[in-house]
Amino acid sequence: MLTYLRKHSKGWLAYTAFGAIIVVFVLWGGSSYISREANKVAKIDRTIITTEQYSKAYTDTLKRYQTQFGQALTPEMINRLNLREQVLDELIDQYIIEADAAKMGIGVKDADLQMFISQVPAFQRDGKFDEATYRRYLEYERITPAEFEQRARRDFVKQLFKEVLTENVIVAPQEIEAAFHQISDTYELHYLTVDSATFSGDVQVSQEQVQGFFDANKERYRIPPRITIAAIDFPVTRYLGSTEVTTEEAMDYYDGHKGEFSEPAQVHLRHILIKVPEGADAASLTKKQELAAQIIKEAKDGKDFASLAASYSEDEATAGKGGDMGMLPLNSFHPELGKIVESMKPGDVNGPVMTADGIQIIKLEGKEDAKAIPFDKVAASVVDMLKMQRARIVAHDEAEKAFMEFYEQDKLDLEGYAAKQGMEVRRIGPFSENEKAGIAMSQETVKKAFTFSAGELGEVIETPGGYAVYQVVKKDLSRIPDLEEVVDVVTADAKAQTALERAKEHAQKLATAPMNELVSSNPSSTGKFTRSASAVPKLSMLPKLMDEVDSLGTPKVYESDGRVFIVWIKSKDTVDIRSLDKDQAEGLRKGLLARKKELVLQDYLEQARDEKKGWHDVVIERERLAGSAERVPQDVPPPMDFN
Known part of the structure; x- marks a missing residue:
């Protein structure tokens, strides 16, 4: 099995980093089975996918698409991708694969998993597993080692399951010829x-x-369902004036968090970009690669890199400056490129590196190590930060006290409380789940607000400026106008x-x-x-x-x-088929084989859902999918697509 896993490690990593939709199935958690039944999006056999699990998978998938497409990912594009259904299908498929793989005795042992992770090329330095590179990759992807290993294990199971299903799949010569014309004509x-x-x-x-x-x-x-709420804000700024932080307290925080007060290592780079048009054929790509090889040879033979950049680079922003990109934080690079840059010495030239923009050739002009920032330069900002933290705690406590006071009232009286405290009650709405509410609420909070009845007390919610307590004052049902x-x-x-x-x-x-x-x-x-x-x-x-x-x-x-x-x-x-050599034919055969295997797996999954076949009992509550917001997350790493 390890031989198979090593052989497929490169493709698997790319699949994991950019395409996989993985979710943690918490089968029981702290909730009863009955409550999970009432909160389900789908049920496969006796396994329930709750709205919370679905929402998490949906958010994770959005972040992966944002990382891959960046600002090109618009709400309209999300609609065209049919992301709601896509995420649910992936969750159901994941269950079917795991359940049926278990019946076939397919699994991944812990030792095999750890061995594979240690041999993933992206995590190696000088041919050996490098813990720092591995951690940097996980930090960039914003996942823990446990989460990554869980994803890896599930992908292994899927790949092994697919291999069992598709061991008799072959590619005919006619298919290779058709594929050749597809990429050549x-x-x-x-x-x-x-x-x-x-x-x-x-x-x-x-x-x-x-x-x-x-x-x-x-x-x-x-017109979708809409609600109107009344809310009292507890802004952090209301409590800042009564919050004190001493210089000694700020110094203690600085000493315990020095990693937060340092300038990251930086590198001074020059680069040459050779653009590769979308859909470029093999011949065009080969010419670009040959040009890159020629430039690299000239640079390593001693020709001035700045002159080469001015002559060859297609980056309009830097070509006129000899390819100078200035000083860049080392931790801003994708882990794969970061590893290359970190291993370089001033004066080194490296490439070609394939990126989303094209072929890159880079030269390291200089490096600056990470530097600690003295306390006196950050003292004021540390004091302000600690004051803000403490004021936020007070704001939260005051909001919780108000909530308990409202909770114990026989009849809710937000207006009376606000008048006593010198605060205001804001009336917000009506708004639907997918409209801006006039108050910064997370999508989960908005969805929760729709579960309360008219006149019912909501909950304490976090806002950018602090906290708020709200009451649902009106609910309008969905209707045709x-x-x-x-x-x-x-x-x-x-x-x-x-x-x-x-x-x-x-x-x-x-x-x-x-x-x-x-x-x-x-x-x-x-x-x-x-x-x-x-x-x-x-x-x-x-x-x-x-x-x-x-x-x-x-x-x-x-x-x-x-x-x-x-x-x-x-x-x-039309290109003559006789120009197809053996290596190209073998490459096409492998690509076709992979696609055919994926089609076999998809056909199996469709049959597994078929009610007439009775392999699995799948029930979907489609009306609950509508609550998922089609928002593009902003708190994700900048999109980079280095191979």
Whole structure:
């Protein structure tokens, strides 16, 4: 088994770092089975996935996507990913794999797990396991060793389970040939764009048409459940004036936390960036790599690195400065790159390093070790920090006291309490679970607020400025509004739909015109691409297009976001299969084999859920998924994608 694990260690680490959706199944915890039944999102056999477990998995997954995509991850993208369903599917699949693997006797021993972790290349220095590198990786990923080992164990089980399922899977020569053409043949498409907005100017809709559109799309205008709360704030600033911290206390804190008061080790780097376009074919990538090798050779032969950067680097921000990136904290790098930089000496050149931006060549100009900051330079900030901490504790205690006072009242009286204390009661809402509440509440807190009845006391909640106690004063159930409430929006939507239909009709007529007329209409071009690209250049909003590219000898009509596209093939260059050498063929075979094995696993999981087969009893409470917020977390490490 260890031989298998070592062989697959590199791919497994990448899967763990960027793609895996892992959750801790706490089967019983401190709650009773009955309470878990009432709080379930799904139930597989007798195992329950609670809303808390689902929420944690959802948040963890969002953070992984944020790390991978950065600012490109928008709420709209999360919706398109169907993340709510995706997370739940992963949780259910995880249970099925673990349960069925156990029945087959598949497991990972502790000794095997520890041996594998020690041999992961990313955790090694000079060919040996390095504890500091391992800890730095975990710190960057913000997980504990126990959490990482749990993830590793589950991924091992999944990989071994997949191997058992797929031991007879093979790849036929015809499949290798098709894959070769997919990555080698190049296409260029022509397209015309028809914007529905150009047809909206004279669109008129009658009251009957508006009513009909509304009746056919009522769910689109559903108003979600909403609540209104009354809250009393307990801000930290209210208690700062009565909080004292002496210089001696600040010194004690400084002495006990010196690691917090140091400047991190820094490095002075220069770099040369060779950009690699998205979807670049193998030949283009090879040329880029050859150029990088040439630059590295020239640099190591003594040619001035700054001059090389000025000549070759495609980083517009630094090329004119000889590739100078300035001083950078060593701990700001991805662990893989950090390990490379840390091992370098001033004057060393290293590369090529593949990053999200392209191929990088780096030169270390200098290093500065971590330095302790003297107490006198941070004394004032330490005093302020300790005062803030103590004032926050007081604010929390006062909020808890108020909560207990309200709890013991026969009839809640927030107004009376606020008047006595010289405070104010804020009325907030109405708001839904996915709307900003007018008070900084975590998504978990917002969800909890919706569980209270109208008139019921909520709980003590933490806010950026301190704490608050709230009461739910009103609850509005989800409902379909009367047309009069949303008539302006419905009218605009009905007009837009009519304009879109007109645009489609116009596009269909254009698509049947002679080819010379289409070409004379000054179409746009996608540029050349292969079918191995993630999407067709300039037309990524049409996800089905890549699969249908070979059928575009005849123009076809597509629609996306109020625009209609007429698309056809401008040119196709087919590469001779005889140019495929043995090494390339073997690489394609391995890639195809991995994909086929994954498809076999997915097919197995679909069958395992099939109610008719009866392998597992799966019950899903889909209405409870709606409470999960589609927010992008901000408290995650900056996105880095170094291989």
